[in-house]
Amino acid sequence: MITSITRGRYQVLVGDRPVIAVKARQLGRKAAIVGDRVRVVGDTSGAEGTLARIVDVEARRSVLRRTADDDDPYERPIVANADQLVIVTALADPPPRTGMIDRILVAGYDAGVAPLLCLTKADLASPDDLVAAYAPLDVPIVVLDPDAELAPLQDALQDRVSVLVGHSGVGKSTLVNRLIPDADRATGGVNEVTGRGRHTSTSAIALPLPGGGWVIDTPGVRSFGLSHVDPATIIAAFGDLAEIARDCPRGCDHRTGAPDCALDPAVAAGRVSAERVASFRRMISAEREP
Ligand SMILES: Nc1nc2c(ncn2[C@@H]2O[C@H](COP(=O)(O)OP(=O)(O)OP(=O)(O)O)[C@@H](O)[C@H]2O)c(=O)[nH]1
Numbered sequence: 074m075i076t077s078i079t080r081g082r083y084q085v086l087v088g089d090r091p092v093i094a095v096k097a098r099q100l101g102r103k104a105a106i107v108g109d110r111v112r113v114v115g116d117t118s119g120a121e122g123t124l125a126r127i128v129d130v131e132a133r134r135s136v137l138r139r140t141a142d143d144d145d146p147y148e149r150p151i152v153a154n155a156d157q158l159v160i161v162t163a164l165a166d167p168p169p170r171t172g173m174i175d176r177i178l179v180a181g182y183d184a185g186v187a188p189l190l191c192l193t194k195a196d197l198a199s200p201d202d203l204v205a206a207y208a209p210l211d212v213p214i215v216v217l218d219p220d221a222e223l224a225p226l227q228d229a230l231q232d233r234v235s236v237l238v239g240h241s242g243v244g245k246s247t248l249v250n251r252l253i254p255d256a257d258r259a260t261g262g263v264n265e266v267t268g269r270g271r272h273t274s275t276s277a278i279a280l281p282l283p284g285g286g287w288v289i290d291t292p293g294v295r296s297f298g299l300s301h302v303d304p305a306t307i308i309a310a311f312g313d314l315a316e317i318a319r320d321c322p323r324g325c326d327h328r329t330g331a332p333d334c335a336l337d338p339a340v341a342a343g344r345v346s347a348e349r350v351a352s353f354r355r356m357i358s359a360e361r362e363p
Pocket residue numbers: 193194195196197217218219239240241242243244245246247248259260261262263264265
């Protein structure tokens with residue numbers, strides 16, 4: 074598995090041995106990204122100064138992509154094979170932005186990666202409003218403060234590959250250091266000085282959890298562009314709504330005001346709660362208002 078990439082050098086874990094590798098010429102332009110399962114040949118001893126070669130990239134279970142912004146036509150895959158997307162959001166300092174949470178949710182559903190909302194700094198503000206806002210979507214939520222038990226989060230991360238995303242200052246590095254005491258992630262804004270326009274140079278890094286599983290930290294990735302996302306595909310992540318939407322007209326995007334969208338009569342008939350449909354529509358509309 075590729076655990077990090079720095080200037081064309083790939084750190085690959087072979088068994089439990091870290092090996093530095095380059096892409097073999099035969100891979101051509103095919104991208105190899107963090108989380109990819111790859112085949113390496115050559116010197117795989119991992120000894121100082123040795124270089125192995127990546128000759129094959131396995132088919133991916135999932136791909137998280139980001140575009141630099143929504144007008145950027147290029148989708149840049151950043152993490153492969155994740156099965157969980159952890160959205161780290163502070164309850165205060167900086168204040169939470171539901172628009173951004175919604176955008177990341179959409180990116181996760183689009184990529185087929187299950188979301189987990191991790192609310193930090195509960196010592197500074199109450200989580201109640203955010204918990205209520207996301208309850209209708211059934212997004213799992215973990216609330217943390219400096220004294221909180223980590224067990225619920227550790228349980229959610231156990232044996233899975235979880236990508237952590239969050240705006241600078243939300244406490245992501247603090248969290249990684251608590252989960253993985255020897256991770257030594259810089260906290261307090263040090264590692265995020267790269268700022269706007271330079272985040273192409275920052276790579277995700279996969280870190281093994283002591284209890285099994287991986288967290289993939291993504292410095293510099295605050296959100297994912299959504300220009301490649303088709304809102305109509307997002308509904309597939311919501312079984313009950315997808316069922317109802319079978320009665321929608323062809324090509325229905327299920328947004329508020331969509332002509333003859335079956336979600337409206339379903340709400341009127343009490344088949345689904347108005348809050349759930351409203352939350353779903355707010356989320357799929359998030360791509361339009363960054
Ligand atoms: N009150 C409070 N402060 C916290 C909590 N978690 C982290 N902080 C503080 O918030 C600041 C930012 O934390 P970081 O862990 O550096 O945040 P980050 O998201 O990694 O941000 P960058 O370092 O910019 O990438 C630090 O001063 C932390 O000490 C918390 O639960 N409560």
